[in-house]
Amino acid sequence: MGYSVTSLGNILEKHDGPVSVPEHAYTVLKNALLEGRLSPGDTLIQEEIxxxxxxxxxxxxxxxxxxxxxxxxxxxxxxxxxxxSLNADEAEDVFDVRMLLEERAGFLATQKRTQADVDSVRKAMDEMVAIQSKGHYDSWAWGIANRAFHDRLFAPCNRPHLLRMLSQQRDLVTLYVRIGGSIAPDPETAAEDHLRIFDAYVRQDAAEVGRLSREHVHHTMTRLLAKLRDRA
Amino acid sequence: MGYSVTSLGNILEKHDGPVSVPEHAYTVLKNALLEGRLSPGDTLIQEEIxxxxxxxxxxxxxxxxxxxxxxxxxxxxxxxxxxxSLNADEAEDVFDVRMLLEERAGFLATQKRTQADVDSVRKAMDEMVAIQSKGHYDSWAWGIANRAFHDRLFAPCNRPHLLRMLSQQRDLVTLYVRIGGSIAPDPETAAEDHLRIFDAYVRQDAAEVGRLSREHVHHTMTRLLAKLRDRA
DNA sequence: CAACTGAAGAATGTATTCAATCGTTAGGTC
DNA sequence: GACCTAACGATTGAATACATTCTTCAGTTG
Known part of the structure; x- marks a missing residue:
């Protein structure tokens, strides 16, 4: 790209560059939301930000x-x-859509996956096991690894739009999962689910990966909704 | 827009009134996009708008x-x-998500529908028939009626989030359907599909309504993709 | 004659300023 | 003492003004 350059320095800067201010603000705010530093109901004052x-x-x-x-x-x-902020019904609404998309993504990804994808997913799974087996359980690290596992699993489907929608549903859920008393998904049940999903992924049983992925989300939903409806 | 008015007149206007400027701009632009007055690739100059x-x-x-x-x-x-602007692959990506959502919405709506819903849908269908049987076929009116048919059909599912996602997918599709040479969906095939969907809706066969809705979208997709891939 | 350079014009990105509205609190009235 | 009213402070909504970057095009050079 022929940039009209006034000084030489900024050519390098462009590379990972000075993202636009709105982009930066978006990232900062979104992280704050997803990491729970901002909670449902909090008001956002533009001037402060x-x-x-x-x-x-x-x-x-x-x-x-x-x-x-x-x-x-x-x-x-x-x-x-x-x-x-979402009430239980609204949360169910979001989860329901997420399950649809997750099942579809799992199905398509499994059909198109290569051996490299399998290896990549296996690595992510190993990492999660490593985190769990550590003396002190780090729920944050686990969350990252969990996300990586699913991301890599679904990536081969090669459907940017589907994955974008899915990611959006997951972000929404992430925001609200925290309401129900900071429940991270139960790592043991999750690990079991992951193993079964991975197994089907290796066998390239697309329908089964889809079904299990859906079920996997369903577990989370059930636990969350129980908590949400309890306190209502 | 008389906005910075201190007089009393604007109190009345407020009732259905002076929606915020961004909202107004959004509506105007979206209509222009969906009605084809703006086409994929066109550049939008802020100052002009x-x-x-x-x-x-x-x-x-x-x-x-x-x-x-x-x-x-x-x-x-x-x-x-x-x-x-979307290429054929991207369009398929969007349609695929839309089919998922449409099937689900059809399923849920059929389970929860009341007799009033059935009547409402029937009216929409009658209107479409009336439009078709008129001497000169009005594709714009048909499009409106078509949308009403599906909206009313799905409304009983009572899932705002699902319906919002679905509406989004449909808007995306609407924008691109025009590319393939202004193909409105073939009214005769559509009418046939609608009849079968409605029949299952009346019988409250939820799975069937879902399946048929999915198929209905699939028809549109097939026709569009053929055109898109033809000219590539 | 093709290709590069540089300046002018146009459009975007951001800051600053002004206007309108909301929430609160102090004061008054019944 | 409770409730209504008016004014103030805080915050958002929108317009204007400024800075930066991109595009275009004329002029020049190899």
Whole structure:
């Protein structure tokens, strides 16, 4: 790309570069949401965010609009943005869509997977086992590894749109799973599920991978909904 | 838009009234996209849009961000927004997700439908027949009625999130269906599909409504993809 | 004549400023 | 003392102004 360069320095900078301010704000906010530093119901004051990022409010508003599109925050006219909150019914609604997409992604990915994909998934699984077997259980590291496992499993399906939708559903769920008392998915049950999924993946039994993936999400949903409906 | 008015007049306007500028811009742009007045690849100049709506660029940018979130436009940094365009593979990706959601919505809606829902759907179907039997075929009116048919059919499922996702997929498809040479869905085949769907809906055969809905979308997809791949 | 350079014009990205609205609190009235 | 009212502070919504970058095109050079 022939950039019109005024000084030589910024050619290198462009590489991993000065992402736009809205993009940066989006990332920061989304991490805060997914890591639980912002909880459903919290109000987001534009000026605060802008100040903390050293920018004006304009690009922040764009980041918030993007998050709103993903359903993570809600705008109340003239009253600002708040972190979205779901009741049990709404959570079920989201989970239901997620199950559909996860089943489909699992099915398609299994059909198209290569041996390299199998190896990659196996590595992710090994990592999770390693984390679990450590003396002190690190739920954050486990969450990362868990995500990597599913990402790699589904990647071969080669359907950007499907994966984007799926990722969106998962983010929504992640935000709310925390409500039910910070339940990380039960690692032992999950490990068992993963093993069965992986087994079918190796055998390239696409329908089975789909079914098990769906069931896997269903487990999480059941536990969460029980908790949510308990406290209602 | 008389916005900065201190007089009393605008109190009344508020009732159904002066929605926020971004909202208005969003609606206007979306209609332009779905009605084909803007085609994939067209570039959207913020200043033009702002001028045509009598506002500044800031709220326009928010509307565009929202459209971007729905996949209808794409932002290229420092080069503005363009109407998104899909190749055949990407279109298939979108259709595939849509089929999943449509099947699910059909299934759930049929389980929960009441007699009032059946009547409402029947009315929509009658309207389509009336439009078709008219001397001159009005594809625009037909499209509206078609949408109403499906909306009413699915409404009873009572899953806002699912329906929102579904609506999004349909909008995406609507944008691209036009590429393949303005193919409206073939009304005769569609009418036949609708009759069969409605029949199963009346019998409350949920699985069948789901299956047929899926198939119905599949027909459209097949025709579109053939056209798209033809010209490639 | 093709290709590169550089400057002018246009459009985007962001900051700043102004306007309108919401929430709260102090003050008054019944 | 409770409730209503008015004004203030805080915050969002939108417009204007400024900075940066991209595109285009004329002029020049090899």
């Amino acid at each position: 802008a100040a903390s990022l050293g920018s004006s409010r304009v690009p922040i508003r764009e980041a918030l609009k993007r998050l709103e599109g993903e359903g993570l925050v809600v705008q109340r006219p003239r009253r600002g943005y708040v972190v979205a | 702002a001028a045509s709506l009598g506002s500044s660029r800031v709220p326009i940018r928010e509307a565009l961000k929202r459209l971007e979130g729905e996949g209808l436009v794409v932002q290229r940094p420092r080069r503005g927004y363009v109407v998104a």
